[in-house]
Amino acid sequence: MNKIVSKEYFSENVIKFEVEAPLIARSRKAGHFVMVKVGAKGERIPLTIADADTSKGTITLVVQRMGVSSSKLAQLNEGDEITDLVGPLGQATHIENFGTVVCACGGVGTAPMLPIVAALKAAGNRVITVLAARTHNLIILEEQMKKNSDEVIVMTDDGSYGNKGLVTKGVEDVINREKVDMCVTIGPAVMMKFVSELTKKYEIPTVASLNTIMVDGTGMCGACRVSVGGRTKFVCVDGPEFDAHQVDFDEMLMRLGGYRDIEREEMERFTCKTDSKH
Amino acid sequence: MRNIKEERNEAWRADLRAQIKVKERMMAPRIHMPEQDAMERSHNNKEVNLGLTAEQAIVEARRCIDCPDPTCMKGCPVSIYIPGFIKQIETGNFLEAAKVLKETSALPAVCGRVCPQEKQCEAECIYVRSGKEPVAIGHLERFAADFERESGQISVPEVAPANGVKIAVVGSGPAGLSFAGDMAKLGYDVTVFEALHEIGGVLKYGIPEFRLPNNIVDVEIDNLRAMGVKFITNCIIGKTLTIDDLKEDGFKGVFVGSGAGLPRFMSIKGENLVGVMSSNEYLTRVNLMDAASDDSDTPVFLGKRVAVIGGGNTAMDSVRTAIRLGAERAMIVYRRSEEEMPARKEEIKHAKEEGIEFMNLRSPIEFIGNAQGRVTHMVLQVMELGEPDASGRRSPVEVPGETETIEVDEVIVSVGVSPNPLIPSTVGGLKISKWGTIEVNQDTMQSDIPMIFAGGDIVRGGATVILAMGDGRKAAANMHAWISN
Ligand SMILES: Cc1cc2nc3c(=O)[nH]c(=O)nc-3n(C[C@H](O)[C@H](O)[C@H](O)COP(=O)(O)OP(=O)(O)OC[C@H]3O[C@@H](n4cnc5c(N)ncnc54)[C@H](O)[C@@H]3O)c2cc1C
Ligand SMILES: Cc1cc2nc3c(=O)[nH]c(=O)nc-3n(C[C@H](O)[C@H](O)[C@H](O)COP(=O)(O)OP(=O)(O)OC[C@H]3O[C@@H](n4cnc5c(N)ncnc54)[C@H](O)[C@@H]3O)c2cc1C
Ligand code: SF4
Ligand code: SF4
Ligand code: FES
Numbered sequence: 018m019n020k021i022v023s024k025e026y027f028s029e030n031v032i033k034f035e036v037e038a039p040l041i042a043r044s045r046k047a048g049h050f051v052m053v054k055v056g057a058k059g060e061r062i063p064l065t066i067a068d069a070d071t072s073k074g075t076i077t078l079v080v081q082r083m084g085v086s087s088s089k090l091a092q093l094n095e096g097d098e099i100t101d102l103v104g105p106l107g108q109a110t111h112i113e114n115f116g117t118v119v120c121a122c123g124g125v126g127t128a129p130m131l132p133i134v135a136a137l138k139a140a141g142n143r144v145i146t147v148l149a150a151r152t153h154n155l156i157i158l159e160e161q162m163k164k165n166s167d168e169v170i171v172m173t174d175d176g177s178y179g180n181k182g183l184v185t186k187g188v189e190d191v192i193n194r195e196k197v198d199m200c201v202t203i204g205p206a207v208m209m210k211f212v213s214e215l216t217k218k219y220e221i222p223t224v225a226s227l228n229t230i231m232v233d234g235t236g237m238c239g240a241c242r243v244s245v246g247g248r249t250k251f252v253c254v255d256g257p258e259f260d261a262h263q264v265d266f267d268e269m270l271m272r273l274g275g276y277r278d279i280e281r282e283e284m285e286r287f288t289c290k291t292d293s294k295h
Numbered sequence: 296m297r298n299i300k301e302e303r304n305e306a307w308r309a310d311l312r313a314q315i316k317v318k319e320r321m322m323a324p325r326i327h328m329p330e331q332d333a334m335e336r337s338h339n340n341k342e343v344n345l346g347l348t349a350e351q352a353i354v355e356a357r358r359c360i361d362c363p364d365p366t367c368m369k370g371c372p373v374s375i376y377i378p379g380f381i382k383q384i385e386t387g388n389f390l391e392a393a394k395v396l397k398e399t400s401a402l403p404a405v406c407g408r409v410c411p412q413e414k415q416c417e418a419e420c421i422y423v424r425s426g427k428e429p430v431a432i433g434h435l436e437r438f439a440a441d442f443e444r445e446s447g448q449i450s451v452p453e454v455a456p457a458n459g460v461k462i463a464v465v466g467s468g469p470a471g472l473s474f475a476g477d478m479a480k481l482g483y484d485v486t487v488f489e490a491l492h493e494i495g496g497v498l499k500y501g502i503p504e505f506r507l508p509n510n511i512v513d514v515e516i517d518n519l520r521a522m523g524v525k526f527i528t529n530c531i532i533g534k535t536l537t538i539d540d541l542k543e544d545g546f547k548g549v550f551v552g553s554g555a556g557l558p559r560f561m562s563i564k565g566e567n568l569v570g571v572m573s574s575n576e577y578l579t580r581v582n583l584m585d586a587a588s589d590d591s592d593t594p595v596f597l598g599k600r601v602a603v604i605g606g607g608n609t610a611m612d613s614v615r616t617a618i619r620l621g622a623e624r625a626m627i628v629y630r631r632s633e634e635e636m637p638a639r640k641e642e643i644k645h646a647k648e649e650g651i652e653f654m655n656l657r658s659p660i661e662f663i664g665n666a667q668g669r670v671t672h673m674v675l676q677v678m679e680l681g682e683p684d685a686s687g688r689r690s691p692v693e694v695p696g697e698t699e700t701i702e703v704d705e706v707i708v709s710v711g712v713s714p715n716p717l718i719p720s721t722v723g724g725l726k727i728s729k730w731g732t733i734e735v736n737q738d739t740m741q742s743d744i745p746m747i748f749a750g751g752d753i754v755r756g757g758a759t760v761i762l763a764m765g766d767g768r769k770a771a772a773n774m775h776a777w778i779s780n
Contacts (some may be wrong), residue, residue: 038534040530040535041535044534044535044536044537050692054492056592058585058588058591058592059592060591060592060593061584063493085592086592088590092529101491101492101528101529102529103491103529103530103531103535104531104535105489105534105536106531131339142602196372211618216668231586232576232579232580232593233491233579234697235490235491235556235717236556236557236715236717237557237558237573237575237579237715238558238573238576238579239558239560239572239573239575239576240570240572240576243417243567243568244567249560249562249567250564254716268567268668269665271568271668272567272569272668273570274569274667275569275666275668275669276594281354289510
């Protein structure tokens with residue numbers, strides 16, 4: 018069913034897979050995601066559909082190794098099957114020609130930003146991508162972003178590459194330099210929170226793609242819920258994209274940390290197991 | 296159709312009745328279902344009820360007096376031929392008993408376990424009117440179905456020659472499964488599409504192993520496979536494929552059994568704290584993802600002081616799961632009194648035996664968390680019962696100023712579900728009620744769009760396994776009639 022037809026490393030921890038999934042390839046749009054499960058006892062994790070090829074019947078996933086589940090996926094090779102793959106899920110990104118759009122991303126958010134950047138560019142926008150990371154070797158997908166943006170601004174916390182400073186500095190520099198009509202942000206919740214606070218100050222409409230914890234991804238469990246404009250929303254069916262200025266990021270941050278201890282334990286167990294195999 | 300009056304007059308039935316006097320039959324006490332010891336079972340996930348032995352089943356079957364007008368059948372939503380199968384048990388023809396059941400119920404081993412019998416068939420048993428405990432219809436039903444399965448002699452129903460007509464089923468819960476079975480019998484080429492990676496709907500992801508072991512559901516699914524039904528998992532109709540795609544692929548009819556999968560919350564302060572979750576999330580993690588076992592990658596909180604809000608089957612399943620996962624204090628918080636609880640009586644009894652605390656006439660008004668956002672306390676409003684409401688149950692009203700604050704580290708919200716919105720929102724022209732259910736002709740289960748039939752929770756909003764199954768069967772008969780025309 019979901020055979021991996023190609024695997025490519027963007028960096029040590031960021032991998033691109035092309036996977037056979039003809040039905041999903043046919044029906045997906047930018048912003049949609051899939052739920053992926055590796056192994057009989059695997060976890061269901063959400064991954065954005067980065068691209069699709071309807072003639073080959075494949076979709077592209079870009080996965081960043083985080084914990085156990087993303088690592089299990091990262092270990093698969095060309096020819097392997099992904100146990101379970103379902104989608105396309107979520108609401109598609111609302112794409113139109115807004116004018117000038119700043120796409121601010123970092124960490125876990127860089128991969129899911131790629132198809133949005135591409136779609137915005139294709140719709141005629143002037144796309145300025147701000148790519149942020151703690152340090153040089155954590156900057157990923159720079160080449161791919163360059164291909165699809167009018168300009169890519171790289172920010173590192175320690176100044177080891179690109180400009181020194183946080184993602185917000187990169188965004189603010191653009192705002193001070195030219196008229197920005199729209200901002201899209203994807204990344205760790207703290208990052209999105211600060212980008213959102215910044216653009217609110219300048220009254221620039223901003224969309225954030227929220228990466229909450231999910232279980233089913235189909236609206237059945239409520240694990241992914243967030244408060245948007247004071248109302249509870251399910252990210253998997255109502256999102257993943259929301260008006261950033263309405264999102265309660267503090268609550269989201271709190272909920273994201275919910276399983277941190279269990280996840281750390283699981284990762285330690287997983288790393289021990291993998292190490293002992295070598 | 297059976298002629299119940301005539302069958303009752305058959306020689307073997309008359310002889311059987313003559314063997315023991317009615318009075319004598321009615322003196323016998325109801326056989327008690329053997330069950331795992333409460334303290335033991337609250338620490339394992341094995342089935343609570345152990346099932347009747349053949350001797351016990353025969354003794355219990357003798358209690359049924361084979362009424363000329365079996366009122367019990369009126370209590371069963373699908374009118375199972377109750378005295379018919381019970382009298383087969385009395386004579387030791389257990390396989391024959393199973394056959395009688397399967398004429399009407401696609402999943403007797405399931406219904407025998409999970410039907411609210413005390414409100415359905417057993418409520419109408421003649422015994423109840425004379426103040427006695429009813430015949431244990433559910434336990435006998437389970438016995439006959441289990442006997443057949445364990446005997447290895449499950450009869451794969453006869454399937455009519457293939458007619459080449461393609462039929463699609465959306466969802467693999469009891470409604471979809473029973474529909475698929477009936478259509479396969481009629482010779483249709485049936486494909487079941489399921490959004491999740493497992494087949495069985497609530498029977499798999501909701502109802503826990505200790506009440507309904509998965510292998511019982513799997514046997515039924517294998518049976519359907521043997522009849523030629525195809526299953527496609529990880530396929531969401533409305534997302535992966537649309538109903539129009541199905542039409543284009545040559546499907547002539549679609550049955551929607553997509554269930555009630557949308558959890559409701561209470562919209563009270565602190566409900567989004569870490570550790571507060573829906574029963575769907577909790578049960579899905581534990582049942583579908585097997586999160587409590589070491590080799591599963593999915594995490595689950597193992598709360599020590601767990602409160603479950605609600606009084607239905609889902610609430611009982613959640614709270615009893617919590618105690619099995621090591622909770623020191625597992626509580627039901629319900630806003631009415633025990634009498635009004637919608638859960639099966641047996642589940643309430645079992646829960647109590649297992650040490651579950653019942654905080655009735657209490658309603659949460661706020662959850663309080665610590666600096667990390669983890670829930671630590673709940674504030675409960677004390678209630679009392681007022682006038683009966685539309686449902687006929689006395690409605691809870693607040694006792695002004697009386698609240699309690701209780702320490703908790705996990706809260707499971709089990710206050711109901713809404714219909715799964717996926718099909719209603721993606722199929723244009725489908726008539727939807729204001730509750731989000733699909734509107735169908737009650738006699739045929741056909742929707743406004745002639746090729747689409749629907750049944751189960753997506754039509755009823757939230758019902759029972761037997762009602763969902765009955766809908767599936769009714770829809771199959773009517774879709775067949777519609778296609779044949
Ligand atoms: C709609 C959506 C689309 C996504 N698309 C992609 C994608 O295209 N590519 C990709 O690599 N990832 C994507 N993600 C994130 C991805 O699902 C998670 O990284 C993955 O579930 C991590 O699982 P794990 O078991 O490997 O790590 P875990 O063990 O779950 O986590 C390891 C560590 O990472 C942190 N963490 C986990 N998930 C997140 C998160 N979402 N945000 C911030 N920190 C987190 C945890 O707190 C923990 O400390 C997406 C998430 C959502 C909701
Ligand atoms: C925890 C719990 C305990 C219960 N206990 C009892 C009990 O003891 N006795 C009793 O009689 N009843 C009980 N019920 C109620 C009973 O389980 C339901 O009424 C019954 O399962 C409804 O059956 P269904 O076929 O309509 O839907 P479901 O069983 O909900 O199945 C629907 C299926 O459709 C799938 N689906 C949904 N949308 C799509 C789509 N677009 N494409 C593909 N697939 C889709 C879902 O993933 C699901 O698998 C309980 C329910 C729960 C949650
Ligand atoms: S299906 Fe349910 S209600 Fe009907 S006879 Fe069996 S147990 Fe009773
Ligand atoms: S009403 Fe009771 S005694 Fe009479 S046929 Fe039904 S089960 Fe037997
Ligand atoms: S992940 Fe379960 S409802 Fe969104």
